Each structure stands twice: as structure tokens, then as C-alpha cells.
Amino acid sequence: MTSLRLVMVGRLLVVCNCCCNTANERMRGREHFLLSLVMAGGVVICWLVFSYCASVSLNQVHRQVVLNHRLQSKQAQLMEPVRTDVLTVTPWLAPIVWEGTFDPQVIDEAFMSQNLTIATTVFAVGKYTRFLQDFLESAEKHFMVGLDVHYYVFTDRPGNMPDNVTLGVGRLLSIVRVPKFARWQEISLRRMELIQTAIKDHIHRGANYIFCLDVDMRFHSRVGPEALGRLVAAIHPWFYTYPRSQYPYERRTISTAYIPLDQGDFYYQANIFGGALEDVYRLTKTCREHLEVDKSVGVEAVWQEESHLNWYLLRNKPTKLLSPEYVWDDAKERDAKEIKLVRFSSVIKNKAEVRENL
Numbered sequence: 001m002t003s004l005r006l007v008m009v010g011r012l013l014v015v016c017n018c019c020c021n022t023a024n025e026r027m028r029g030r031e032h033f034l035l036s037l038v039m040a041g042g043v044v045i046c047w048l049v050f051s052y053c054a055s056v057s058l059n060q061v062h063r064q065v066v067l068n069h070r071l072q073s074k075q076a077q078l079m080e081p082v083r084t085d086v087l088t089v090t091p092w093l094a095p096i097v098w099e100g101t102f103d104p105q106v107i108d109e110a111f112m113s114q115n116l117t118i119a120t121t122v123f124a125v126g127k128y129t130r131f132l133q134d135f136l137e138s139a140e141k142h143f144m145v146g147l148d149v150h151y152y153v154f155t156d157r158p159g160n161m162p163d164n165v166t167l168g169v170g171r172l173l174s175i176v177r178v179p180k181f182a183r184w185q186e187i188s189l190r191r192m193e194l195i196q197t198a199i200k201d202h203i204h205r206g207a208n209y210i211f212c213l214d215v216d217m218r219f220h221s222r223v224g225p226e227a228l229g230r231l232v233a234a235i236h237p238w239f240y241t242y243p244r245s246q247y248p249y250e251r252r253t254i255s256t257a258y259i260p261l262d263q264g265d266f267y268y269q270a271n272i273f274g275g276a277l278e279d280v281y282r283l284t285k286t287c288r289e290h291l292e293v294d295k296s297v298g299v300e301a302v303w304q305e306e307s308h309l310n311w312y313l314l315r316n317k318p319t320k321l322l323s324p325e326y327v328w329d330d331a332k333e334r335d336a337k338e339i340k341l342v343r344f345s346s347v348i349k350n351k352a353e354v355r356e357n358l
Helices: 002-071 104-112 126-142 184-201 277-296 304-315
Strands: 117-123 148-155 171-177 209-214 217-219 231-235 268-276 320-322 344-346
Touching: 117 126, 117 184, 126 148, 126 217, 148 184, 184 209, 184 277, 184 304, 209 277, 231 277, 231 304, 268 277, 268 304, 277 304
Parallel strands: 117 148, 117 209, 148 171, 231 320
Antiparallel strands: 209 268, 217 344, 231 268
16 A cells, blocks of 8 residues: 555656656747747847948948049059159058149049038247238138138237238138247247147137148148048158158157157158147147146257157157148259149248247
8 A cells, every 4th residue: 555655656746747847848948939039130130230231331332433433534553553753651551642642633522522611720920920911812722722711810910910812712711819929939839739729619610620830831732632631741841851860859858759769750840730620639739738748847849849749640640641742841942853743832031030039
């Protein structure tokens, strides 16, 4: 009797275990089904998103190809570079803009439809106001023609502003009042601070790009949207054939602009630099901070803000370089074979006369 009861209890336990196993298996089956369903849904969603993004990307590429095909008169040949006499790409793959390295029609077509505004800062302080009329008149003929340009003239002599310069459609001019400086070097030392402040206070509201130019300059030929980029610098016309050990970098270790003899890419001139607003803001902010550190220890870099500009660009590589065509010096002979065209240049002047404290 006892044996029979034990057998019946054993069979009951087996049946219960089987039922539990069946229930567990059903539960696991439902979980597997739900998991598979979720995974399938995720795959479908990812496929739809990928298909949409790929479609948008391909459409954009297609439009660009059609645009270039419609405008280019000559096919670009991979094995036939347009310039073999000069460096056209930096070691970090930034383009160097020379005459013959771009198609102006294609460049203009690509940029003109974007409704861009180029902020342009220029300092006309003290006797340097005399250069402003020629600067503006030549800029209206050659600088970013067809794009909106807003000139910001920093001056201590608003009454000396030329009143007979005709600005084109979409071209504006604003005066930014600055104090009279005791030394001409102070203009250079304060330039980064004043540009940074202007970008922060008002320029950022109405511009896409900014160029910072010297006023004692003249435009001779096109300086257009081929010069636009996130961070743009110009190669100095007096030093582009020199080894870097001969660049006039700041060599004193006490200065924040210090660059060792075995470092350096190019020597950049501060007569023209620019780029996207956020990039130029970071540049001017860093240079300003370094200038203030130097001042606190009684140091002035050998070429003021240009020394700090070169330090910054050594560590923050420009995304586009302008060849010496874009920052020539009228005191330099134009017999260099690689210079096919002078676009923007420093005018010859009596520095002792215009720099009042020399």
C-alpha cells in the first residue's frame, strides 16, 4: 500500500514537472517571438533611415555633378595637374589657391546661390585713414563681387571717412569707434581683442564668413569666394621661398608666441586672414589671451599680433591657404615666374610719416 502511494506521488510529480516545463517553454517561446519581432522592426527602421539618408546624399552629389558638368569647359585630368611649378596642396591636404587652380565660373555658381554675407574688418587709425578710399574703391571692383559684404571700419577719426565711395547692391559699411593709440604697435596689439569683441557683440548676427584686412592695401584683381573656408591664411610674399629656420617667428621662449627653429609650416602675413565666424572668433580669442599674458610679464612679440597668428596657425592648421598673389607687396619686384597675377597688395608708403610715434 505504501509502495503504491509512493508510485502515485512520483507520477504526480512527473506530470507537474512536465506541465511546468511546458509552461516555461511556452513563456520562453513568447519571449523569443517578441524579441524577434522587435529585432525585425529595428532592422526595418534602420533600413528605411539608411535608404532615406543615402537618397538625400546621392541627390546632393548628383546635383553637384550636374552643376560642374554644365559649367566646366574642360575636363579635369587626374594625371595632368593644373600647376606643377608650385605647391597646391599642403601636407595636411589643405588647398593652396593660385591662379589656374580653380574655375571662377564654377566657384561663383556654387557660392552665389547661398546668400552669403562676408563681414570685412579694416582698421583705419590715425593717418592710415588716408588709405581707406583707395581700399574701398578697389574692393568694390574686385572683392567678393556678387556677394553681400559688410565693411566694419575701426577708426579713431570718423570725420575723416570718405564720403564719395559708392557701394554696390548688398554692400554695407559700419563705423566702429576706437580710441587713439599712443603707439602704432598698440593698434596691432589690440586688433585681435577688438575683432573678437565685434564678432561677439554684433557681427555674428549678420554674417557667414569674416575677413580681416589691412587698410594700406589695394585690390588689383579678383578676390572671390575661392578664398572662402573655415580657417584661411595667406602666405607671406617675402618668405615663401625661405627655409622655416629663417622665418621671422618669435624665438624667445618667454613669449607665448614662441616657435622653435625646427617647427613651422609657412610664414603667414596678418594683412589678410579669415574664415567662418566661429573659427576666427576662436583664433582672435586665443591670440588676445596670449597677448595679455605677454603684456603681464612685460613682453611684446617681435611682430605683435602676426607672431601670435603664426603660433596659432601652427597648432590649428588652416583649412585653406592663399598664395602670395593674395597678399603681395608693391615694394617687391613682380618678376617671380610663379606669380601669374597680383590680386591684393600692400601699397608703398613712408612708414615714418604715417606711423606718428616712430
